[in-house]
Amino acid sequence: MFDDLPPDLDRLRTLRVWHALWVERIDRKIAAIQRRQAEQERGRRNRPAPPEWLVQLGIGSGRPPIQVHAGDCRMAGSRHRPVGREEARRLLAGGLPACVHCRPDARLHLLDLDPAAAA
Structure with a gap:
């Protein structure tokens, strides 16, 4: 052995x-x-839990909002800030474009802003 x-x-x-x-x-x-x-x-x-909604920010002076995203959207980019449900609805109703990938307008039941619903 x-x-x-x-x-x-x-x-x-x-x-x-x-x-x-x-x-x-x-x-x-x-x-x-x-x-x-x-x-x-x-x-x-x-x-921390991801935010429910995001606003993508532009570049330059004041960093204006350019698009609304759902909080889990991968297309939001690196320049964004979290917003609440009501602010996201207000921004979309005010004419800020919705992301075509995550469709926050449809998720927020803003069907009158939803181009697919108009067709």
């Missing part, structure tokens, strides 16, 4: 130390991965 190990005590002790160092190294890596996974899970649990 296990005849491939060295026959003398000095080399066996050297192998034991070497393997103990590797086990310690592996244990440190496992602990680091467990800490990182726990941090990621805490981050997922503590992440």
